[in-house]
Amino acid sequence: xxxxxxxxxxxxxxxxxxxxxxxxxxxxxxxxxxxxxxxxxxxxxxxxxxxxxxxxxxxxxxxxxxxxxxxxxxxxxxxxxxxxxxxxxxxxxxxxxxxxxxxxxxxxxxxxxxxxxxxxxxxxxxxxxxxxxxxxxxxxxxxxxxxxxxxxxxxxxxxxxxxxxxxxxxxxxxxxxxxxxxxxxxxxxxxxxxxxxxxxxxxxxxxxxxxxxxxxxxxxxxxxxxxxxxxxxxxxxxxxxxxxxxxxxxxxxxxxxxxxxxxxxxxxxxxxxxxxxxxxxxxxxxxxxxxxxxxxxxxxxxxxxxxxxxxxxxxxxxxxxxxxxxxxxxxxxxxxxxxxxxxxxxxx
Amino acid sequence: xxxxxxxxxxxxxxxxxxxxxxxxxxxxxxxxxxxxxxxxxxxxxxxxxxxxxxxxxxxxxxxxxxxxxxxxxxxxxxxxxxxxxxxxxxxxxxxxxxxxxxxxxxxxxxxxxxxxxxxxxxxxxxxxxxxxxxxxxxxxxxxxxxxxxxxxxxxxxxxxxxxxxxxxxxxxxxxxxxxxxxxxxxxxxxxxxxxxxxxxxxxxxxxxxxxxxxxxxxxxxxxxxxxxxxxxxxxxxxxxxxxxxxxxxxxxxxxxxxxxxxxxxxxxxxxxxxxxxxxxxxxxxxxxxxxxxxxxxxxxxxxxxxxxxxxxxxxxxxxxxxxxxxxxxxxxxxxxxxxxxxxxxxxx
DNA sequence: ACACTTTTTTGGAGCGCTCCAAGTTTATTC
DNA sequence: GAATAAACTTGGAGCGCTCCAAAAAAGTGT
Numbered sequence: 162x163x164x165x166x167x168x169x170x171x172x173x174x175x176x177x178x179x180x181x182x183x184x185x186x187x188x189x190x191x192x193x194x195x196x197x198x199x200x201x202x203x204x205x206x207x208x209x210x211x212x213x214x215x216x217x218x219x220x221x222x223x224x225x226x227x228x229x230x231x232x233x234x235x236x237x238x239x240x241x242x243x244x245x246x247x248x249x250x251x252x253x254x255x256x257x258x259x260x261x262x263x264x265x266x267x268x269x270x271x272x273x274x275x276x277x278x279x280x281x282x283x284x285x286x287x288x289x290x291x292x293x294x295x296x297x298x299x300x301x302x303x304x305x306x307x308x309x310x311x312x313x314x315x316x317x318x319x320x321x322x323x324x325x326x327x328x329x330x331x332x333x334x335x336x337x338x339x340x341x342x343x344x345x346x347x348x349x350x351x352x353x354x355x356x357x358x359x360x361x362x363x364x365x366x367x368x369x370x371x372x373x374x375x376x377x378x379x380x381x382x383x384x385x386x387x388x389x390x391x392x393x394x395x396x397x398x399x400x401x402x403x404x405x406x407x408x409x410x411x412x413x414x415x416x417x418x419x420x421x422x423x424x425x426x427x428x429x430x431x432x433x434x435x436x437x438x439x440x441x442x443x444x445x446x447x448x449x450x451x452x453x454x455x456x457x458x459x460x461x462x463x464x465x466x467x468x469x470x471x472x473x474x475x476x477x478x479x480x481x482x483x484x485x486x487x488x489x490x491x492x493x494x495x496x497x498x499x500x501x502x503x504x505x506x507x508x509x
Numbered sequence: 510x511x512x513x514x515x516x517x518x519x520x521x522x523x524x525x526x527x528x529x530x531x532x533x534x535x536x537x538x539x540x541x542x543x544x545x546x547x548x549x550x551x552x553x554x555x556x557x558x559x560x561x562x563x564x565x566x567x568x569x570x571x572x573x574x575x576x577x578x579x580x581x582x583x584x585x586x587x588x589x590x591x592x593x594x595x596x597x598x599x600x601x602x603x604x605x606x607x608x609x610x611x612x613x614x615x616x617x618x619x620x621x622x623x624x625x626x627x628x629x630x631x632x633x634x635x636x637x638x639x640x641x642x643x644x645x646x647x648x649x650x651x652x653x654x655x656x657x658x659x660x661x662x663x664x665x666x667x668x669x670x671x672x673x674x675x676x677x678x679x680x681x682x683x684x685x686x687x688x689x690x691x692x693x694x695x696x697x698x699x700x701x702x703x704x705x706x707x708x709x710x711x712x713x714x715x716x717x718x719x720x721x722x723x724x725x726x727x728x729x730x731x732x733x734x735x736x737x738x739x740x741x742x743x744x745x746x747x748x749x750x751x752x753x754x755x756x757x758x759x760x761x762x763x764x765x766x767x768x769x770x771x772x773x774x775x776x777x778x779x780x781x782x783x784x785x786x787x788x789x790x791x792x793x794x795x796x797x798x799x800x801x802x803x804x805x806x807x808x809x810x811x812x813x814x815x816x817x818x819x820x821x822x823x824x825x826x827x828x829x830x831x832x833x834x835x836x837x838x839x840x841x842x843x844x845x846x847x848x849x850x851x852x853x854x855x856x857x
Numbered sequence: 858a859c860a861c862t863t864t865t866t867t868g869g870a871g872c873g874c875t876c877c878a879a880g881t882t883t884a885t886t887c
Numbered sequence: 888g889a890a891t892a893a894a895c896t897t898g899g900a901g902c903g904c905t906c907c908a909a910a911a912a913a914g915t916g917t
Contacts, residue, residue, distance in 0.1 A: 563874075
């Protein structure tokens, strides 16, 4: 029995002359075992190089993984979550709760196509679904019979969800810029697939937002524009994946007349700022830029970003708590706030 | 059988009138099953609300988790890893490989005291041990009989390890400052437990570095100081946990005569920069600051940090690859480079 | 020394699954 | 239509463990 295979509880028991159950107790409930027996078992374990019960067996027997999963949204990979300022604050919030609960945080891999099987197979006791989930995903999440929370999508009263009041945020952003006198806008919306920016020219007709997050913010922008007698249909909308480095270039090349750029994430706004530096465009003297989310990064750019903030870490934290508590489903809407900093000013 | 309990393969088989094996095949090798049988099984599964094989059983049977673990170093929690600029770049590197391999990245929870059981019980196929590991940890890692890599500690030829040439880095940092004319230094070393900064006054005697990382860098600093006829014993050394906000205050309060501050991480250096801003101290005119690691953040501070850089993302990536490859143990030493930016200048 | 209580130890059952050798059915050939 | 080949299905074995009811051993009091 001593040939290569890793030893099991039973092997240790055989060597120590006790039963499997006793060996199990030595490792899990040492107080139940007489001390001389315990020592004998420990000696046998040492001799065999046995280092405690294999987690595989335990998992099957106990039915728990002691882990919660974070499933990246849409087309994102784990790396994108960590790269994104927003993603990492969110995950930070989740991790704080995990640390408190002694649970592992699993960043679950899966492409957009494999996402349902990902949900089906993740080795977790509950999970958090990044925003932009579609109905299939929700169905498979429910099938898993594990507590879960959806971010930035309301999936009805039976499903935990947390989202921000994006409409109000967008409205405030436009309101602020309009009050400063801006009338020439460009909107950076979020591209949900990978690839270069997609430009929607004014008058091209309604763009259909795939996800609630995008829809609400677009709606807020539209409402804010309407208040100064502008139509969102006359505003160019560029869909870019946040962090896409060419976003700024597209904006400045194609829409030089714009004096204000509305975005749906700080990361997009930061990208624009970077491009402005490259081109010697002064922010906010020549162009105003507004971010979204209020990440820590937004306060550290030059100039600091005016942005629609919310408590991202808090959101992650609440999400994790909901998973651990596993109580009645709740739908939480977090409030947002417009923080005015240096990236916005009167139009040139 | 239809009462509350979640259905199993066997339940589905019973309803569909086939064996467990066939149901398993429907989900795992559908091509082996005749199409009418497959449909019957799928119908039964739908009817019972069965959504594919439970991962618990699969794990025990297959013996694989399809995940690699990142085990935070020393006294750190998962949240600290994500908070730290260095930590998240490292994890980013790891995550890139996980994305490529379709594996989950588990950020494994555990306090310093529970770390050995953490290693024993983590639901992973291999793992990466953050730096500052002690011998007990290495032993329990080896017992787990899983591929693993240690960061920033050389644990001998039988164990995978990756570390940077910290001594050279430290030497270059001092050399640069000395060449500028600095003679009054303070060193920020890393506190490995939680708590406020610990100040070692000059002449208090050797401080014993607990971990290879600290030891090497201190040694490099010592050597660099010796080259301009200074002794490290005459330099105050402050141990702070990176990110500790009071680090800067302690430096400026206790050692106003210092013109150059050497650190062991960018995060520490950034903390000092922040405090300098708060006090109206001009960097580098009044005090020079050097970081360590070369995180992305170091390039974005005002002024940008002079720092000892290495490829952190690459390090994470290589570590993950070593775990996946599970080949002959290797010990990799990565080179470092001094990047001179705006945070260093001649002494006042 | 015996009955009785308390402390320890035992081993069967079973968690849900996949593998695989063997068995069964269906298709093909002559 | 029997023989042979191909396609599909079966169910036992076993992954390593923990639980738990029951048995065994040790301790206690008279």
